[in-house]
Amino acid sequence: MKADPVFLVQEQLEAYNARDLQRFLAVYSESIVVYRMPNAEPALSGKAAFSDFYAKNRFNNPALNAELVSRMAFGNKVIDHERIMGLGDKPLEAAAVYEIRDGLIQVVWFYYGA
Numbered sequence: 001m002k003a004d005p006v007f008l009v010q011e012q013l014e015a016y017n018a019r020d021l022q023r024f025l026a027v028y029s030e031s032i033v034v035y036r037m038p039n040a041e042p043a044l045s046g047k048a049a050f051s052d053f054y055a056k057n058r059f060n061n062p063a064l065n066a067e068l069v070s071r072m073a074f075g076n077k078v079i080d081h082e083r084i085m086g087l088g089d090k091p092l093e094a095a096a097v098y099e100i101r102d103g104l105i106q107v108v109w110f111y112y113g114a
Contacts, residue, residue, distance in 0.1 A: 003102075005077070008100055009027075009071075009098050012028070012105065013068060016066055017065055017066060019061075021051065021054060021055055025050070025051055029101075029105065030046070030047045031047070032047055032105065033107050037109055043110075064084075064085070066085075067082065067084075067085070077097060077098065079096070079098075080098070094110055095110070096108055096109070
C-alpha cells in the first residue's frame with residue numbers, strides 16, 4: 001500500500017463509505033489518536049477503541065455516507081471538508097485534519113460545524 005498521505009486519506013474515505021471496517025482500519029496506526037475539537041483530551045486512543053467505536057457507531061448504519069467537499073494537502077497533513085449523512089436529521093459538516101507518519105494515519109482532529 002502506498003504511504004502517500006492523500007492516497008491514505010482517500011482510501012479511508014472510500015472504506016468509510018463502503019462500511020468496510022478492515023479496509024478502513026488498514027490505513028491507521030496501532031496508536032491512532034482522535035480528537036473532537038475543541039476538547040483537549042482524545043475522544044479515542046488506540047486502534048482497539050477506534051475499531052470498536054466505528055463498528056458500533058458508524059459502520060452498522062446503512063445510511064452512513066461522507067461526501068468530500070474539498071481537500072487540502074501539504075507535507076504529512078491532509079485536511080478534508082466533509083459532509084456526513086446518516087448521523088442525524090440533517091448532514092453534518094466537518095473538517096478532518098489527518099496527520100500521517102511512518103506510512104499510516106497517526107492522529108485525526110475533527111472540527112464540526114454548527
